[in-house]
Amino acid sequence: MPIRWSRLLPAGADPSTATVKLSPAGRWTVSLLVDVDIERLPEASNQVGIDLGISSLLTLSTGEKVANPKGFKTKFRKLRKAQKALSRKDKGSNNRYKARLRVARVHAEIADARKDTLHKLTTRLVRENQTIAIEDLAVSNMVKNHKLAQAISDASWGELVRQLEYKSDWYGRTLVKVSRWFPSSKRCNACGHTVNKLPLNIREWVCPECGVGHDRDVNAAINVLAGGLSVLACGASVRPDKH
Numbered sequence: 001m002p003i004r005w006s007r008l009l010p011a012g013a014d015p016s017t018a019t020v021k022l023s024p025a026g027r028w029t030v031s032l033l034v035d036v037d038i039e040r041l042p043e044a045s046n047q048v049g050i051d052l053g054i055s056s057l058l059t060l061s062t063g064e065k066v067a068n069p070k071g072f073k074t075k076f077r078k079l080r081k082a083q084k085a086l087s088r089k090d091k092g093s094n095n096r097y098k099a100r101l102r103v104a105r106v107h108a109e110i111a112d113a114r115k116d117t118l119h120k121l122t123t124r125l126v127r128e129n130q131t132i133a134i135e136d137l138a139v140s141n142m143v144k145n146h147k148l149a150q151a152i153s154d155a156s157w158g159e160l161v162r163q164l165e166y167k168s169d170w171y172g173r174t175l176v177k178v179s180r181w182f183p184s185s186k187r188c189n190a191c192g193h194t195v196n197k198l199p200l201n202i203r204e205w206v207c208p209e210c211g212v213g214h215d216r217d218v219n220a221a222i223n224v225l226a227g228g229l230s231v232l233a234c235g236a237s238v239r240p241d242k243h
């Protein structure tokens with residue numbers, strides 16, 4: 001069979017297992033399991049805090065914002081058209097089989113684009129930073145909000161964190177999770193004052209104590225980094241009463 005290799009096997013590595021799969025989109029893949037030692041990256045001096053979001057996929061404590069590609073929304077029209085065509089086909093017919101393949105291929109395009117974006121982004125973060133701090137979000141609970149469920153699922157925060165976890169372990173980096181109860185958005189990173197309320201529609205605010213203006217997401221990322229370094233230094237955690 002003609003094979004398109006995604007990567008070459010490491011020198012001297014013999015596959016112990018070969019797994020052949022056929023995806024719903026009609027694409028065959030062969031996965032080879034090999035036992036190799038992953039070389040750790042040289043130690044870096046950079047540290048970064050990450051605030052996850054929807055309009056921006058993530059915001060770094062350096063002030064950089066990474067745009068959310070919104071893969072599902074981009075392909076929504078194409079997917080909807082394919083699904084409508086599928087619904088009009090007779091069950092068991094050859095035309096229905098072809099229409100089902102078209103729907104599956106659109107879903108595969110969305111999944112492939114999302115994985116490609118996340119892998120490039122997480123690899124870059126792990127290569128550039130020795131310590132990475134991120135919020136420990138309860139994504140499964142957040143998607144219960146029907147207004148935000150689709151956007152949160154499309155952003156794939158859980159997969160992003162999963163990739164950061166295993167890549168940090170591979171390459172000798174430190175990934176620290178900050179409690180979801182930590183008021184990262186509402187706390188001023190300059191003086192430490194915490195405001196009582198900060199609705200989601202407010203993207204910029206001024207601290208009433210010291211008068212410093214904040215971008216909501218950048219401020220949160222800076223606070224996440226500070227909270228992560230505190231956890232590493234003394235094992236501190238944030239309880240539900242925000243203490």
